[in-house]
Amino acid sequence: MTGVSRRERVALGAVLAVALVVRLLYLDELRGDVLFENPPLDEGRYVDEARQRLSGLPDDGRPFWQPPGILFVLAATFRVAGGGLLAPRLLQALAGTAACALVWLLARRIFDLRAPVAIAAAAVVALHGLLVFAGGELLPATWAGGLDLAALVLLHGAPRSIARAAAAGVLLGLSALFTPVILPFAAIAALVLARIRERRAVPWVFVAAVLVPILPVAAYNTLRSGELILVSTNGGLNFFVGNNERYFETLAIRPGPRWTELTQEPLRAARISEPGAASSWFFRRGLAFWAAHPLDALGLYARKLWLFFHAVEIPRDTDLYAVRAESRVLRVLVGPRATGWPDGALVPLALVGIATSVRDRSRRALPLAFIGSQAAVYAFFFASARYRVPCVPVLAIFAAAGVATIARAAPQARAALIAAVVTLAIACALPAREATMTFAAERELYRGLAQRRLGAPDVAISHFRRASQADPDDPRPWFELGSALDALGRPVEAADAWERATACDPSDLRPGRMAADARVRAGDRAGAIRALEANVAAGKRAPAEYAIEHLELAALHLDDGDREAALRALRSAFAANPGYARSRARELARARRATLADPAFWAAFDALSR
Incomplete structure (x- = not known):
């Protein structure tokens, strides 16, 4: 001084x-x-x-x-x-x-x-x-x-x-x-x-x-x-988020299934599980974007430099x-x-x-x-x-x-x-897409998750509802609302919430499957079939991932007595993922062969299995 x-x-x-x-x-x-x-x-x-x-x-x-x-x-x-x-x-x-x-x-x-x-x-x-x-x-x-x-x-x-x-x-x-x-x-x-x-x-x-x-x-x-x-191993992923052909889409990914998929890309694409090697893999992906699209990458870099000084x-x-x-x-x-x-x-x-x-x-x-x-x-x-x-x-x-x-x-x-x-x-202050990003629903979403951990499910549900109202297009509040309602023994309301989550993000197959299960427990097989068919119809995932839906549809159609629809679903399951379908089909046969006397159906089933 x-x-x-x-x-x-x-x-x-x-x-x-x-x-x-x-x-x-x-x-x-x-x-x-x-x-x-x-x-x-x-x-x-x-x-x-x-x-x-x-x-x-x-x-x-x-x-x-x-x-x-x-x-x-x-x-x-x-x-x-x-x-x-x-x-x-x-x-x-x-x-x-x-x-x-x-x-x-x-x-x-x-x-x-x-x-x-x-x-x-x-x-x-x-x-x-x-x-x-x-x-x-x-x-x-x-x-x-x-x-x-x-x-x-x-x-x-x-x-x-x-x-x-x-x-x-x-x-x-x-x-x-x-x-x-x-x-x-x-x-x-x-x-x-x-x-x-x-x-x-x-x-x-x-x-x-x-x-x-x-x-x-x-x-x-x-x-x-x-x-x-x-220091840490998250640098490569952060570099890739800001340097790829789908920059805006990648930047907008929020914590949830899509973020988890992104972090697991090195394992899925290159069988890389070591943290440092995974970070290097992401760095190489980002550098490959610079090498393949130098002008786009340079323009994106200039944009981010401007955004560093943006008013918002x-x-x-x-x-x-x-x-x-x-x-x-x-x-x-x-x-x-x-x-x-x-x-x-x-x-x-x-x-x-x-x-x-x-x-x-x-x-x-x-x-x-x-x-x-x-x-x-x-x-x-x-x-x-x-x-x-x-x-x-x-x-x-x-x-x-x-x-x-x-x-x-x-x-x-x-x-x-x-x-x-x-x-x-x-x-x-010029308009920028990044500056318009808003996470309006997230505070209510995370309040709901916190209240559920603290053992206050009714309070959690009210937060999830407010989050879904704040951003009806965010699938996460709908998903968590469905989970909270189902835990309180309200499967029909839970299924409604999960189906809203599916409509927001058809690439996430979990809520549609959970909605189908909830509707089955509520005695609504037709609703369960609609939920599974909506997953398949969206077509946002690789065909092999829909084998689960096809097999569940086969079981539901059998329960409804529709053998032809069940066989169509089974054929779709074997076409999508033969190995998985074969293992799960055995479970289906053990559960229903004794109660379903239909030699023609089981002959067709055995032919598919072989």
């Missing part, structure tokens, strides 16, 4: 207080939701794995699928404060508040101790809706952003200090355990440090320090798998705008999706601030390299709000600098700068 006026100290204290209060108010809102202690998707996986590791139960013996940094934070917090999720969320609220102080410090250093720029940047970080939202999620973004900021502060003086270079390297190495995409920036920082001739040891110390946190994780992964895996927060796990509808805090801090607030203003101002800052490269080279490398690397994958969270604080610094530059400029230059901001704001 040397050289800091009393007024600036008071202003900074006020900003930090506001940042903490806002984050605590947001957490207080979240506490009333069942998802607070039962988070879905990646949050839930991290929480479950951290608890499992502390329990002493054996794990799956595989390397880390996702970067384990947040897993380590959760495990350490659970060990100290118990298994509840309030403590780790409070810790993230403190980390988000500390980020405001780091932004203030970094802004003062790279902009010649300009107090207004530093305080304004810290205030933006304190009240930025995406950062508040991300701080409530038990995901890597908040921690990665804080570690990156601390490293940037240290790197500003690293050329003159081996200790600072070592500390910055350790921080970036830790950040890589949360999100490995920071490693290209670490390489750039090492090259910048190497240009300082007075202390030749500094870049080497920095590189060694970066590796210190990474090497134990790499050793753990390698010992588990026999493959060289630096593009969802991945949780939709910020869906949470905004339920949160008073976020409704104040974040505008509706159509407005693009606050990044619709922040990003254009930051880009103007960057453009007017490039002349002083000695002070601002590393922050600029940080933003550029993050955008460039993430564009090789896909755009997402949570992926740009670490960049938002640095963008806030340049946005504050951009406002200061506009305010100081001569009238003619000011008009040109304002015109540039407006032009960039329009460019950053």
Whole structure:
């Protein structure tokens, strides 16, 4: 705090207080939701794995699928404060508040101790809706952003200090355990440090320090798998999601049967089961897209680079705008999706601030390299709000600098700068298919799943119904509604829900089969036949996969006394999958040969079986 006026100290204290209060108010809102202690998707996986590791139960013996940094934070917090999720969320609220102080410090250093720029940047970080939202999620973004900021502060003086270079390297190495995409920036920082001739040891110390946190994780992964895996094995799949001929379709796949099929493609297509080899397989698929369609791939890369700076927060796990509808805090801090607030203003101002800052490269080279490398690397994958969270604080610094530059400029230059901001704001808000993605039904869906796990099936059903109303075309709420109704002994309602799920996604054969079984139990064989025939008629799967439907239809037709229809179904089953049909046909014969006296039918049946 040397050289800091009393007024600036008071202003900074006020900003930090506001940042903490806002984050605590947001957490207080979240506490009333069942998802607070039962988070879905990646949050839930991290929480479950951290608890499992502390329990002493054996794990799956595989390397880390996702970067384990947040897993380590959760495990350490659970060990100290118990298994509840309030403590780790409070810790993230403190980390988000500390980020405001780091932004203030970094802004003062790279902009010649300009107090207004530093305080304004810290205030933006304190009240930025995406950062508040991300701080409530038990995901890597908040921690990665804080570690990156601390490293940037240290790197500003690293050329003159081996200790600072070592500390910055350790921080970036830790950040890589949360999100490995920071490693290209670490390489750039090492090259910048190497240009300082007075202390030749500094870049080497920095590189060694970066590796210190990474090497134990790499050793753990390698010992588990026999493959060289630096941090985690999900990188190849993420690369493929953003680099393939059906990019929009792949990006839109949500957790469920289709996502499971995607993750199992290496096993199904190439008999690859090792995690590292599967990741490499996905990488090769993505690179093959670049080789086969270089212009399309380059255009897609440019699109994702633009989306990194888009005004709308593009969802991945949780939709910020869906949470905004339920949160008073976020409704104040974040505008509706159509407005693009606050990044619709922040990003254009930051880009103007960057453009007017490039002349002083000695002070601002590393922050600029940080933003550029993050955008460039993430564009090789896909755009997402949570992926740009670490960049938002640095963008806030340049946005504050951009406002200061506009305010100081001569009238003619000011008009040109304002015109540039407006032009960039329009460019950053242009319609984009990715920016229209909304997961309107998912929060209710996951609330229903949580309530079912907690033993409240009626409450779960109400959540599933609300989810199906929010997005009638999403098959998942219908599927889960059917399961919940069937568990309560309501097979007809369950079958209705499952048939809606089939209509939404005919490629998933499970709900149609379950609907048929429920209708059989309810005494409605005609309804069961219709459900199975609807599966077959959709034709969304390989013919062999419909052998189950054909055999079930054969049994139902036999029960109805329609031998000809039963034989037609049996012929279809043998044509679709002879081996499976032969094994299941024996069961059918054992169950009905004694009760069905029809020599002609059984002669035809035996001929088919042979």
